Amino acid sequence: MATGTALRCRECGREYPVAPIYTCEWCFGPLEATYDYDAIASTITRESIAAGPASIWRYGPLLPVEAPAGGALAAGWTPLIRAERLAAELGLGELWLKDDTRNPTNSFKDRVVAVALGKALEFGFKTAACASTGNLANAVAAAAARTGLASFVFVPSDLEAGKILTTSVYGGNVVAIDGNYDDVNRLCAELAAEYPWAFVNVNVRPFYAEGSKTLAYETAEQLDWQVPDHVVVPIASGSLLTKIHKGFDELHKVGLLADPPDVRVSGAQATGCSPVATAFTAGVDDVHPVRPDTIAKSLAIGNPADGYYALDVIRKSGGACGAVTDAEIVDGIRLLARTEGIFGETAAGVTIATLAKLAAEGVVRRDERVVAYVTGHGLKTLDAIEPHVRVTATIPPSLDAFRAAFPTLIEEN
Numbered sequence: 001m002a003t004g005t006a007l008r009c010r011e012c013g014r015e016y017p018v019a020p021i022y023t024c025e026w027c028f029g030p031l032e033a034t035y036d037y038d039a040i041a042s043t044i045t046r047e048s049i050a051a052g053p054a055s056i057w058r059y060g061p062l063l064p065v066e067a068p069a070g071g072a073l074a075a076g077w078t079p080l081i082r083a084e085r086l087a088a089e090l091g092l093g094e095l096w097l098k099d100d101t102r103n104p105t106n107s108f109k110d111r112v113v114a115v116a117l118g119k120a121l122e123f124g125f126k127t128a129a130c131a132s133t134g135n136l137a138n139a140v141a142a143a144a145a146r147t148g149l150a151s152f153v154f155v156p157s158d159l160e161a162g163k164i165l166t167t168s169v170y171g172g173n174v175v176a177i178d179g180n181y182d183d184v185n186r187l188c189a190e191l192a193a194e195y196p197w198a199f200v201n202v203n204v205r206p207f208y209a210e211g212s213k214t215l216a217y218e219t220a221e222q223l224d225w226q227v228p229d230h231v232v233v234p235i236a237s238g239s240l241l242t243k244i245h246k247g248f249d250e251l252h253k254v255g256l257l258a259d260p261p262d263v264r265v266s267g268a269q270a271t272g273c274s275p276v277a278t279a280f281t282a283g284v285d286d287v288h289p290v291r292p293d294t295i296a297k298s299l300a301i302g303n304p305a306d307g308y309y310a311l312d313v314i315r316k317s318g319g320a321c322g323a324v325t326d327a328e329i330v331d332g333i334r335l336l337a338r339t340e341g342i343f344g345e346t347a348a349g350v351t352i353a354t355l356a357k358l359a360a361e362g363v364v365r366r367d368e369r370v371v372a373y374v375t376g377h378g379l380k381t382l383d384a385i386e387p388h389v390r391v392t393a394t395i396p397p398s399l400d401a402f403r404a405a406f407p408t409l410i411e412e413n
């Protein structure tokens, strides 16, 4: 039973019936799905969740759409991994990684798309569409193919070749726009007014964004129904960070956590696109748009829709927002791979490098239980890492050649 009951303006609080709309007619504030938490609390239990599917749909009552029939649109229930080697390198105590590379198209976007396309089907749409920096493109194209929807995916034309290939393969329409993500997003808002399509991050955004809450639900459940002290989350639009915070809160509202959660939420950005980190450091409320220039293209949103709300969550929770250079992003990717055997994309490099920086500054503390969110797989951004890795040696197929290449190995043994 899905209990998303209405949409409510995050600015003025006016309510609207559930429909494919996303801005308030009165104040142009963003709309958000609301729930009857008392009703949910009377039915949901830790046991009912444990008996559910190994996907985001185990938290069905806390999502704004019924689970689609037939097992389609599965995403989530990814591993939460204790990262002892990485913790030791960073001087941290209890560190966990939420490995969302393990989703159907290898990023957390499969969660939000599962909810968005479920809602699109419920509304009767025949076509799914999106503006994307890449990961969303993969997820929409794949989920549309699986559910029999047509798809139109709009991306900046300078996107990594790998992300275009891994979108086009699903057979939908992929349209490259000569412009950056903010240009693509603006165009999609205009298209959404003209074409009867479910734009997952435009007219279906209030539902779509709710899918990210499942990252908080899973984290708490996998920690045996406890919350972390501190989470580190990458920021693109800022939606993911605000929804993880909301997700922990909701678990208390429906009685799954006894105490109100007190989770510090920290954000991670690339210095080449760091409007939220810049506002945080300057101590101001306004998030000024920037022109992105970073290898972390999946985070390259210069005018983040939820930047203001993300900044608010970071400040109120006692977190911080850091930014790291392209070189530090590459180091972050390699550090994660070298210590934990997880190959993350550039956004993961941003998260790990920012975690390292915040740990060095004493913002993320050794006495905290920390969770860092690894949101996408490294095979999506090979271009970023390719110049920095090579084979250890190239030799003829002979024992002598190997001995010559590694003369000290036998002595070491």
Ligand SMILES: [Zn+2]
Residues within 6 Å of the ligand: 009, 010, 011, 012, 013, 014, 024, 025, 026, 027, 028, 029
């Ligand atoms: Zn309003």
